Amino acid sequence: MIVYRVSDGFALEHDGEIFRLKESSLDDLIRRSDLHSYLAAQANGSGTRGPIDPADLQAPVGRQEVWAAGVTYYRSRTARMEESEHAGGSGFYDRVYSAERPELFFKALPYKVVPPGGKVAIRSDATWSVPEPELALLISPSAQIVGYTIGNDMSSRDIEGQNLLYLPQAKIYDGSCALGPGILISPQPLATTTAIELEIKRAGQVAFSGRTALSEMKRRPEELVEYLFRDQTFEHGCFLLTGTGIVPPDSFTLQHGDAIRISIDGIGALINQVG
Numbered sequence: 602m603i604v605y606r607v608s609d610g611f612a613l614e615h616d617g618e619i620f621r622l623k624e625s626s627l628d629d630l631i632r633r634s635d636l637h638s639y640l641a642a643q644a645n646g647s648g649t650r651g652p653i654d655p656a657d658l659q660a661p662v663g664r665q666e667v668w669a670a671g672v673t674y675y676r677s678r679t680a681r682m683e684e685s686e687h688a689g690g691s692g693f694y695d696r697v698y699s700a701e702r703p704e705l706f707f708k709a710l711p712y713k714v715v716p717p718g719g720k721v722a723i724r725s726d727a728t729w730s731v732p733e734p735e736l737a738l739l740i741s742p743s744a745q746i747v748g749y750t751i752g753n754d755m756s757s758r759d760i761e762g763q764n765l766l767y768l769p770q771a772k773i774y775d776g777s778c779a780l781g782p783g784i785l786i787s788p789q790p791l792a793t794t795t796a797i798e799l800e801i802k803r804a805g806q807v808a809f810s811g812r813t814a815l816s817e818m819k820r821r822p823e824e825l826v827e828y829l830f831r832d833q834t835f836e837h838g839c840f841l842l843t844g845t846g847i848v849p850p851d852s853f854t855l856q857h858g859d860a861i862r863i864s865i866d867g868i869g870a871l872i873n874q875v876g
Contacts, residue, residue, distance in 0.1 A: 602640050603868070604630070604748070605783040606659040614783065615644040619653060627663030628837045631741045631748075637788045660716035661750055661784050664837040665739070667714060669754055669772070670825045671704040672697045673844030674817050703820055703828055706768065708754065708842060709778035715753075720876030722776025723855050727757035730855045733845035734799040734863040736791070736815065738822055739784055741838045744830040746822060748784040749791060751863050751871040752842040755779075776876065780840065785868045790822070791815060795866045799847045802860040809853055813846035820844075 603614045604622070611622040611630070620643055624630050633639050672694055697704050715721050723730035737752035755778065761771035793816040801809045822843060829841055855861075855875050864870040 602637070602644065602786045603783040604640070604661065604786055605653055606661045607653060607657045608659060612653055613640055613643060614653075615640075618644070620644050627661065627665070631739065631838045636747055637786055640786055655718060655782075658717045658782055660714040660719075660780050661782075662711045662714050662780060662840065664711055665839045666707065666711065666835065667709040667737075667752075667778055667780070667840045667842065668829060669706055669708040669735070669752075669842035670820070670844045671706065673703065673820050673825070674813065674846035698819065703825055705825070705829055706772065708772060713775065713778065715776055715779035715873060717779075717781035717871055717873070719779065719873055720776065721753060721755050721779050721861065721873045722774065722876055723755070723857070724757045724760070724770075724774055727760055727771075728854065729759035729762075729851075730755065730757050731849050731853065732756075732799065732801070732855065732861045732863070733842075734797055734847050735842040735845050736795075736797065736822075736865060737780055738826065738841045738843060739838065740826055740829075740835070740841060742835055744826055746790075746826060747838075748786045749865075749868060750780055750784045750840075751782070751865050751868055752840070753779040753861060753863055753871060753873060754842050754845065779871060779873050781871045782869045791867070797847065798864045800862045800864075801849070801855070802862070803856060803858070808859065809849045811847035811849070817846045818843065 605612045610625055613620045733754035733756050735752040737750045738746050739748035741747050757771040760767050795815045798812045857875050859875040862872045
């Protein structure tokens with residue numbers, strides 16, 4: 602079952618049909634301890650409507666902060682080591698990858714999340730920018746993973762590579778985070794064979810494409826959630842991006858007008874353009 606946020610509320614997709622939900626807030630939905638069975642019951646109701654207009658999709662977020670985990674894939678570890686080599690930080694990322702404690706950082710306030718079809722951004726003072734396609738966890742206030750969506754963690758690789766302390770500037774700026782298209786609600790963890798794919802088109806032609814799977818993640822989602830909730834509360838729950846295993850070559854940087862398509866098995870595709 603996939604929950605979509607649309608302009609006039611929420612819609613549920615189940616077995617190819619679309620059902621209107623009475624809730625007007627994602628905050629109310631994720632507080633339900635019986636969320637999956639509740640949605641299943643809603644799908645058995647009589648109210649249905651036609652397909653969702655992609656232009657009507659909103660970012661599937663309420664008052665949830667968005668956080669992110671870094672260096673959770675070997676490919677990400679290697680890329681971070683390469684970009685920070687001249688700044689003396691290459692060994693640092695190797696230690697982060699191997700450490701017991703994961704790297705966690707704040708990514709976006711809810712009102713700054715870019716919706717499906719919206720425009721993401723590259724920093725005006727960056728020269729090397731990439732999207733980072735990631736599985737995003739929706740986590741309840743009680744630290745339970747209740748759903749999954751797609752995240753785009755836009756990043757300025759040159760800024761992060763200059764100095765490790767510049768990470769917030771490389772990661773947190775207007776248009777740097779997109780979520781969508783909807784939230785897969787599942788009581789079961791996603792299979793490790795779940796594929797994540799990235800395609801970037803420039804002037805209608807594929808400029809880069811890549812693929813990975815959750816089996817390439819070094820850390821379990823539950824482990825990341827446990828660390829995020831240590832000595833920290835989230836009254837409305839939160840989203841957690843789980844890291845990327847797809848990194849374009851060092852010769853690639855995003856340009857204005859590029860179209861970014863991130864797809865994850867069972868969830869759909871998040872499509873954004875670089876504004």
